Amino acid sequence: EVQLVQTGGGLVQPGGSLRLSCAASGFSISSNYMTWVRQAPGKGLEWVSVIYSGGSTYYADSVKDRFAISRDNSRNTLYLQMHSLRAEDMGVYYCARGGTGKGLDYWGQGSLVTVSS
Amino acid sequence: DIQMTQSPSTLSASVGDRVTITCRASQSLSGWLAWYQQKPGKAPKLLIYKASTLESGVPSRFSGSASGTEFTLTISSLQPDDFATYYCQQYMSYWTFGQGTKVEIK
Numbered sequence: 001e002v003q004l005v006q007t008g009g010g011l012v013q014p015g016g017s018l019r020l021s022c023a024a025s026g027f028s029i030s031s032n033y034m035t036w037v038r039q040a041p042g043k044g045l046e047w048v049s050v051i052y053s054g055g056s057t058y059y060a061d062s063v064k065d066r067f068a069i070s071r072d073n074s075r076n077t078l079y080l081q082m083h084s085l086r087a088e089d090m091g092v093y094y095c096a097r098g099g100t101g102k103g104l105d106y107w108g109q110g111s112l113v114t115v116s117s
Numbered sequence: 118d119i120q121m122t123q124s125p126s127t128l129s130a131s132v133g134d135r136v137t138i139t140c141r142a143s144q145s146l147s148g149w150l151a152w153y154q155q156k157p158g159k160a161p162k163l164l165i166y167k168a169s170t171l172e173s174g175v176p177s178r179f180s181g182s183a184s185g186t187e188f189t190l191t192i193s194s195l196q197p198d199d200f201a202t203y204y205c206q207q208y209m210s211y212w213t214f215g216q217g218t219k220v221e222i223k
Contacts, residue, residue, distance in 0.1 A: 035212065037161075045153075045161065045204055047212040058211065094160050101167060103151030103208050107160035 002026035002106045004095050009111030016085050020111050022078040022095030030073045033098035036080045038113075040091040048093070049080065063089075085115045119143050119207050123215025129223040136192040138218045140205035145186060149209040152181055152190045155217075156201045164203075165190065195220070 008020040020036070036048040049059045049069040057069050068081040078095050092110040099105030120143040130136050140150070148168045153161035163172045165181040168188055178193045192199055200222055205215040 037212075044217045045155075045206075045214040047214070050211070060211075096160075098208075099163075099166070102170075102172070103149075103163060103166045103206055104153075104161075104212075105163050105166075105172070107162075110160055 002097070004097065004106055004108035006093075006095055006108040006111045009093065009113050011114045011116065012085055013117050014086060014115055016115075017081070017083045018085060018113060019082070020080040020093055020095075020113075022080075022108050024076045024078065024097070027097070028073070029071050029076050029078055029097075032100075034069075034071065034078045035096050035098060035104060036069060036078075036093055037096055037104070037107075038089075038091045038093045039110075040088070043091070050098075051078070082113070085113070087115050089113060090115045119146070119210050119213050121205055121207055121213050121215040123205050123218060125218060126216060127219045127221065129221050130195050131223045132195055132197060134195045134223075136195050136199075136220060138190045138203055138205075138220075140188045140190075140215045142186040142188070142207055142209075146188075146207050146209040148183060149207060150181075150183065150188050151206045151208060152179075153204045153206065154199075154201045155204065161204065192220075 003025045033052045035050045051069045066084045095108040096104035097106040122141045150168045152165040155161040168183040169181040202219045
């Protein structure tokens with residue numbers, strides 16, 4: 001059974017850093033593309049970052065140069081390192097698996113990020 | 118960047134109603150469009166991909182169609198479990214979501 005279990009998140013001051021983790025089971029994260037999607041309070045979904053099976057990474061303009069996506073194949077875990085956090089980065093962050101030709105077919109449970117002094 | 122325009126933003130309906138949600142893309146997607154359902158406090162759930170292919174385990178009352186750059190999600194007979202927010206998403210070039218449609222009880 002495919003599962004994505006997220007850890008990390010929490011309260012951080014503006015300008016601070018935080019790392020989110022997404023532990024996968026039931027498949028190998030290096031075989032699929034993996035993404036992070038976020039949702040500001042009461043708002044819609046916004047794609048944040050992707051890492052492809054070959055290792056290429058891409059970011060939304062809103063987080064470029066501040067966020068870094070990575071993975072540890074030996075731990076089958078996806079990460080999102082976030083720096084220089086701003087109030088507008090607040091929300092729930094989801095990791096999601098890219099299904100072949102399917103869009104995002106499995107999602108983590110979400111991690112809440114609060115940016116406040 | 119590909120823009121997605123979803124309508125309506127809110128839809129009031131009753132159990133048994135036929136419901137239609139529309140999404141328009143700013144350019145051709147070659148069918149690379151998905152629909153998701155999200156309930157409060159939960160992660161989105163994939164319903165339909167490649168514009169009209171039903172994800173495994175999704176009830177057949179959900180269907181998707183496409184005409185050029187316009188895409189439609191139809192629920193043939195709304196059930197109590199279907200009251201939720203629905204999002205379209207293009208995955209032709211990166212990923213862009215529509216603004217969402219909240220389906221609420223009339």
